[in-house]
Amino acid sequence: MSTHSDDELVMLHGWGMNAAVWNGDWQRDWPELCQHRIELPGHGDSPFPIELNSLWRWADACLNAAPARAVWLGWSLGGLVALAAALRAPQRVAGLILLTATPRFVQAADWRPAMPETTLNQFHNELLADSTATLARFLALQVRGSDSARETLRQLREELATRPPPNAEALALGLELLREEDLRGQLPDIRCPALWLFGSHDALVPAAVAERVELLMPEAQTHIIAGAAHAPHLSHPMEFVQTVRSWLANVRESSA
8 A cells, every 4th residue: 555645545424424434436436545534523423522613623532533644535524624634734635626615605795605504503503402403304315416415415414324423512503603604715725736526516615616615726627427415425426526535646656
């Protein structure tokens, strides 16, 4: 196994999820990559100590579990944590793959392609009343509009059920991070290669974010997967893998 940093891949899942979201037949197409599937604090088997109360401490926790240097793949909230890790420890992050992620998840006057804040507030209120039902609704939103929504949702449910359920306090803090964090102003400070992947039918992170990213990070590559919603790695695995592999090959070539 090569020890080059671009052969080491840190994988961060999204809110309410766990490391099982990376299971799937498409994994066999990446035999050359050493995968490090890190679970966010309070998700899966990852503990949730009281001091992990901010995005930057979540990033530190993931950095503590990661190899010395690697490419980081972050899905949704995991993408926000990966961005924070790249800002926190740029020497540790050889590249970024942001999968249906965004530097700001909620709408603002100058940031329209995003969720209304009321949507996240509603999730928070529902979480307090019935966390199981709220997670089920969120899973359905992951695939809404996808070409293969029903099959993708079934696969997602089955994979998640193989791991422990998330901690309620971690879920609440995760929603707060999605509502409050805004890394747009810091994107130009990230110097490592970056690939942003979006789904054309994503109900949570609109594909129009790609245009904003191209302005904030001119050197980054963006790609929109047609027919995909918020989980392209499950609904459109071949295009997802091919896009990432092509990008990784270019990163290796440029660093050789």
